Amino acid sequence: MSGCYIHIPFCAQKCSYCDFHFSTNHSYQNEMVEALCTELKIRSESWKDEEFQTIYFGGGTPSVLTSGQLQKLIGQVKSGYRVSNQVEITLECNPDDCSTENLTTWKKLGVNRLSIGIQSFNDEQLKWMNRSHSAADGLNAVRNAKQTGFDELSLDLMYGLPNMTAEEWKSQLLQVIALNPEHISAYCLTVEQRTALSKWVKEGKLTVSSNEQQSEQFELLVSTLKEAGYEQYEISNFARNEHYSKHNTAYWQGVKYLGIGPSAHGYNGKERYWNQANNKAYMTALKQGNLPETIEILSSFDRFNETLMIGLRTKWGVSKLQLFEDISPDKEWFKIVKDYEDQQLLIETPESIVLTEAGRLLADGIAAELFIIN
Incomplete structure (x- = not known):
């Protein structure tokens, strides 16, 4: 049993709090997909004895991929590796990408689980976050996904936001519960270095929540979702009727996983590797037939x-x-x-x-x- 993670290093725009590896320059998106396929080919021999139970497209924003690019990547995994007939294929997506047309295409390609980055139902918060969607887009994305037949939906929310009160957080939770998703992930805002948010905090333009406020909102998160029938199966993750993320659960249980893409990490039980976090350097190395990785043998x-x-x-x-x-x-x-x-x-x-x-x-x-x- 093992999983495959594919990092898609592109986003429509940069969120103010994000320090993940991505680019807003999509001019070489096709070239990157070719590089991802090359890495999949090179690594296939050393993973021939493994069977993937999960394939996870993370990022970045995987939903910016064209249908042809996504089809090519899924096809490369299935042609080069052993893949379970019941494989869970997750696509992280932004609400504004969740048109009926896109959703129908993703489903036809075999995607059977969506992780939708709602983050907030408050337009003012979404604005300073520099998210590319509105609160209405978030609601429409969930409705469209359900109407298209996606049974496995995970919605992301954030707490500990500047000026967020416990009452507002409770209101956000009630809104997400009303959408009736099978899975909810909730993360506390952290101020990462070299982000716009970090700059604003240093300049006094925004004040982050105190540790006490974050703890209060976390406890409210747990109690409110528990009352609504959601089980906290991991500190930040909640599921109804055991609709756990199979991919992430495998991580937490120490299962082997293949990491593909710039900045991606992989683990084979004894060694960990991580790829070059520079898109151009990553693609250049693979064109030369080299894996752009650093390996650490774990003691x-x-x-x-x-x-x-x-x-x-x-x-x-x-x-x-x-x-x-x-x-x-x-x-x-x-x-x-x-x-x-x-x-x-x-x-x-x-x-x-x-x-x-x-x-x-x-x-x-x-x-x-x-x-x-x-």
């Missing part, structure tokens, strides 16, 4: 800490069998676990270690405390 300590960190974010927790595969912690480590259990922040069973709802608020800190440093 036993690296694998222990990563397994712990990502596993604790989920409702399943971290498997002791997987965690202790190469390393057996000392008594002091188990004492820290017991201390957190006494504080009702985690639950230890013979098979796993799972954070409680209160513990999820402190997930990163708890994981860091339990890291083993060589």
Whole structure:
């Protein structure tokens, strides 16, 4: 079991808060698709024993691809790799790309799950974010997707926005619940360096939410979605009736995944690689028959800490069998676990270690405390 991630490094415009790798210059989009197909061909031999359960188009904004470009990429994966008959194919998309024509085409090409970047139902917020859609576009995108027959929809929202009150956040949550998606992802705004948002904050033009406000909005997120029947299966992800993202769940459970595209990461169980994050350099290397990658061989300590960190974010927790595969912690480590259990922040069973709802608020800190440093 494994997954395939394909990074599409293009966007219609740059969001003020985003530091992901992408370009707004689409003049070489065809050339990039050729490079992605070349990388898929080169890597196929080393992945011949794996079967993909998921294919995920992320970015950037994959919905800017033409139907021919998307068809070419899906075809290259299916022709060069073993792909499950029940493969989950996810496309991240902007609401303004979700026309009935595009949606119908995506469905015909085999896309069976959409991740729609709503972010907010407030036009003023969308404006300072420099999003390319309006609140009305977000509502129409969901309705169009449902009418086109997409049963698996995931909607993205953001909290902790400047001047956002708890009441406004609750209103946003009620709007997304009313749309009745199977899956909701909600992320706290972070101020990344080298973004327009960072510049505005430094200049005093915008004031970000305090840690207390962010915590309050996170707790409101969890309680409101729980009341509406959504299960928090990962810190930022909620699903109804077990409509989990199979692709992301595989990440959190340490499954191997192939990463294709500039800045993409891949993991084969022992090694991690990441590709050059420069579009031109990426394409040039592949034209020369070279993989534009940097490889890191993970130590036993690296694998222990990563397994712990990502596993604790989920409702399943971290498997002791997987965690202790190469390393057996000392008594002091188990004492820290017991201390957190006494504080009702985690639950230890013979098979796993799972954070409680209160513990999820402190997930990163708890994981860091339990890291083993060589």
